[in-house]
Amino acid sequence: MRSSRTMTLPVTTSTSGGLPWRHILLAALGVLVVAFAFSANGYVVTVIGFAAIYALFCTGLNFFMGFTGQASFGQNAFAALGGYGSAILTADYGFEPAIALILTMAFSGVVALVVGYPTLRLRGHYLAMATFALGLITYEISINWTDVTQGYMGYSGIPPLGIGPYYADTPKQQLAVILILLALGVLAAAALKNSRFGRACRAIAGSELAAGALGIPVARYKLVSFVIAALYASAAGSLFAHFVGFISPEVFGTAMVVQSFTMLYLGGIGTIAGPLIGAVVVSLLPELMRGLKDYQTIGYLVILLGILIYAPKGVAGLLDRLLPKREG
Amino acid sequence: MIDVVQLAQNLINGVGLGLIYGLIGIGFCVIYNASGIVNFGQGVFVMLGGMICATFLAHAGLPIWLAALVTVPVVALIGVAMEVAIVRPMWKRGASIFAIILATLACQMLIEQVTLLGLGDQPRTFDSFTPGGPLMVGGVALPYQFFWVLGCGALMVAGLWAFFTRTRSGRALRACSQNAEAAALLGVPVRRMMMLSFALSAGLGAVAGILITPSQITAYNIGTPFGVNGFIAAIIGGFGSAAGAVTGGILLGVFQALAIALLGASFKNVAALSVLLVVLLVFPQGILAQIKTLRSSRR
Numbered sequence: 001m002r003s004s005r006t007m008t009l010p011v012t013t014s015t016s017g018g019l020p021w022r023h024i025l026l027a028a029l030g031v032l033v034v035a036f037a038f039s040a041n042g043y044v045v046t047v048i049g050f051a052a053i054y055a056l057f058c059t060g061l062n063f064f065m066g067f068t069g070q071a072s073f074g075q076n077a078f079a080a081l082g083g084y085g086s087a088i089l090t091a092d093y094g095f096e097p098a099i100a101l102i103l104t105m106a107f108s109g110v111v112a113l114v115v116g117y118p119t120l121r122l123r124g125h126y127l128a129m130a131t132f133a134l135g136l137i138t139y140e141i142s143i144n145w146t147d148v149t150q151g152y153m154g155y156s157g158i159p160p161l162g163i164g165p166y167y168a169d170t171p172k173q174q175l176a177v178i179l180i181l182l183a184l185g186v187l188a189a190a191a192l193k194n195s196r197f198g199r200a201c202r203a204i205a206g207s208e209l210a211a212g213a214l215g216i217p218v219a220r221y222k223l224v225s226f227v228i229a230a231l232y233a234s235a236a237g238s239l240f241a242h243f244v245g246f247i248s249p250e251v252f253g254t255a256m257v258v259q260s261f262t263m264l265y266l267g268g269i270g271t272i273a274g275p276l277i278g279a280v281v282v283s284l285l286p287e288l289m290r291g292l293k294d295y296q297t298i299g300y301l302v303i304l305l306g307i308l309i310y311a312p313k314g315v316a317g318l319l320d321r322l323l324p325k326r327e328g
Numbered sequence: 329m330i331d332v333v334q335l336a337q338n339l340i341n342g343v344g345l346g347l348i349y350g351l352i353g354i355g356f357c358v359i360y361n362a363s364g365i366v367n368f369g370q371g372v373f374v375m376l377g378g379m380i381c382a383t384f385l386a387h388a389g390l391p392i393w394l395a396a397l398v399t400v401p402v403v404a405l406i407g408v409a410m411e412v413a414i415v416r417p418m419w420k421r422g423a424s425i426f427a428i429i430l431a432t433l434a435c436q437m438l439i440e441q442v443t444l445l446g447l448g449d450q451p452r453t454f455d456s457f458t459p460g461g462p463l464m465v466g467g468v469a470l471p472y473q474f475f476w477v478l479g480c481g482a483l484m485v486a487g488l489w490a491f492f493t494r495t496r497s498g499r500a501l502r503a504c505s506q507n508a509e510a511a512a513l514l515g516v517p518v519r520r521m522m523m524l525s526f527a528l529s530a531g532l533g534a535v536a537g538i539l540i541t542p543s544q545i546t547a548y549n550i551g552t553p554f555g556v557n558g559f560i561a562a563i564i565g566g567f568g569s570a571a572g573a574v575t576g577g578i579l580l581g582v583f584q585a586l587a588i589a590l591l592g593a594s595f596k597n598v599a600a601l602s603v604l605l606v607v608l609l610v611f612p613q614g615i616l617a618q619i620k621t622l623r624s625s626r627r
Contacts, residue, residue: 071426073433118609125366128429129559130608132368133601136556140601144594254552258437261430294445301438308431309417312424 026273033280034179038172045171051283052178053239058263058275059182059189060232066270067193068225069205070120071128073257074135078230080142080252081108082237087155087247088148098163101238105231112230113223120222135257142249154248161242174243181239185232190272192228201225205270262304268316277315333467338585344474344543346581347481348374350574351536352558353565354488355529357573360562361505362525365415368429369436371555373533376403378546379443381538382452392457400534407530410435411523419522436551443548451547473542480539481574484532488570501525533558553597557584560604 037048061075085104089095095103119130142149149155161168161177168174192198200221203211212218241247259282267278285303289296311318352374359367380402384395414435418428461472492498503511504521512518536554537546561580565572580600587599 065426071429073429119605122608124425125360125429126608128368128426129366129563130605133556133604136552137598137601140595140597144598254433255437258430258434262434265427265430297441298438298445301434301441304434305414305431305438308423308427308434309414309421312421312427 026277030276037175042171045175047283047287048280049171049175049178049243050240051279052175052182053236053243054260054263054283055276055279056178056182056185056239057233057236058260058267058279059185059272060229060236061260062264062269062271062275063189063192063201063232064225064229065264066274067198067205068201068222070222070225071131072226072229073128073132074138075131075229075233075260076135076252076254076256077138078108078112078233079237079240079256080138080249081111082234083241083247083252084142084149084155084237085234086238086241087158090159090242091155091157096163097159097161097238097242101235104238105234108230108234109227112227116223116226116230120219120226132257135254139249139253142252149249152249154246155241156246158241158245158247160245161239171243178239178243181235185235186272186276193272197221197224258304262300262307264314265304265312266307266314268314271316274314274316281315335589336466336468338589339582340468340470340474342581342583342585343578344477344581345540345584346561346578347477347574348536348540348577349554349557349561349580350565350577351481351484351532351539352554353561353573353577354484354570355532355536356559356562357565357567357570358501358525358529358532360567362501363415363419363504363522365419365425365428365432366559367415367432367526367529368555369410369432369439369551370529370533370558371551371553372436372439373403373407373530373551374537374540374554374558375443375546375548375551376406376439376530377534377537378541378550379447379452379537379548380534382454382541382546383447385454386452392454396535396538399538400531403534403537404527404531406439407526407533408523410530411526415526416519416522436555440548440551447548449548451545453541453545456542471543473539477539477543480535484535485570485574492570497521497524556604557600560600560607563604563607 033048037045057075057079061072064070064072064075082101082104085107086097086100089100089103090097115134119127119134122130143151145151146153159167161174168177193202200211200216203214203216204218204221208218237252240251263278263282264275265278266281267276268274282300285300286296289299292299307314352370355370355373356366359365359370377399381392381395381399384390384398385392388395390398410432414431415428418431423431456471456473457476458472462469462474463472464470490498492502500511500516501521501524503514503516504518508518511521536558540546557580558577561577562573564576564579565574566576580603583603584596584600588596591599
């Protein structure tokens, strides 16, 4: 296929040497959101919980897309693996939720390795469509393999999160567990971003040829980055299953792809804070647009298109412009 | 044992559906060749063709030929609007291809939502273009609509061939696909060509939607499977000629029909998507192009 367009995504190449009050501002906002969630009623807890789960999902996707400069339109496949894996292991076989979470993550990682090995040789539109197909295949299977997934009916009776005798019974306890896991995930991503591996990934995003010439094993690093994204997606899927107690094929459909991309682009792709900002804003948007009723989804899509056209670097990009970093 | 008559019936259905995929596939190629963009929202034009035509038939009481004649330009205009409002501004700002792909996907969902609000979530259909039938040949039923699909499909391919080789606009479009910069230097209005390619592509999708609706149903959310299958058809054909896309579509339709016969209807999309992955991974140039290079290398 002819490739006249640039294949790389906008990547912020700066390391974390910014002004401290930038971080303080973001941290304060985060604390505010969390405090609000814990002081508010059950519904807000649910919304923030979803936002945190999506933030985890997007943090993984951001590693593959923002840092490594690839694209996966099928990460929902791994979220579905995580969700259904956890649901089946805990509800049918009585596994501990924590152990089921880790087992399904391992399984998703292996699947990502096997599937990614041939797929990641593709570039541009082919990569986009091949990964999109992965998501669609998983969706079709989750509908049609009714013996295992119960099809459209969905899977219910999934126990809440917990390990051993400790169970997160109330939504607020669940939210606390999710937030802790999210914090771990974000810290891991931040550490990876500036590690030798992370810097190599960003070099790949800049130019695969140049990265290869510098001795970076491009294919292997792309694959590892894909597996990392799949691990995050799988964990997010598992958490969703436990948080809601019910999953159905629609949960992990194409809408999930578009929603997570909206979060990434709105928050700012290629930054650590971007997925978090995006997940919170996009999760709260429908709540702010309740008055629009039927037009809610339309308003949401219009906002996405507006951002893609007019602010492709998202909120994090705007912050960069408003609060410029000190040079040197 | 698989019933031979049943198998033949499946194959006939597969050819008809495959031709539709081919028409959608041509739509992908036309836009891609003019702009280097793959429009992931291509399937929405198929949905619009069926839905708008059904609305004209049911509410305005138009005869089918008039409804179709009105529907196609309307959908083509929607395609132009998509190009002007979304693709062009992003193109001008040098957005990454993945962002443009996402935008076309979001645009599809937007149009689906608007259709859902405007026309409701009820599936629709309308009668075959000619009443009566089917024609029975040795136990295999050939619905009259099948001949309409064959005829219109052939007409479209022939018309496109004439357009691309005989008319100024068609040649200009081909020039853009070869080298947009050189074409611009030679005075080809590249931007207008991009608009034209979206109009043409949307119109093709609408024709496909109108042709297929009598034998299936249409609803606001049928776009994605048609779009993906059309893309697969284009991929098999190597993303080049109209004939390649149609051949790819028929191959895909037949394969899907066999998959239905062997695995049952519920896994036909999984089968088609697996074909996509295999073709992408094994023949990244498209099967037809691969065969051609093999032949020429043997000579």
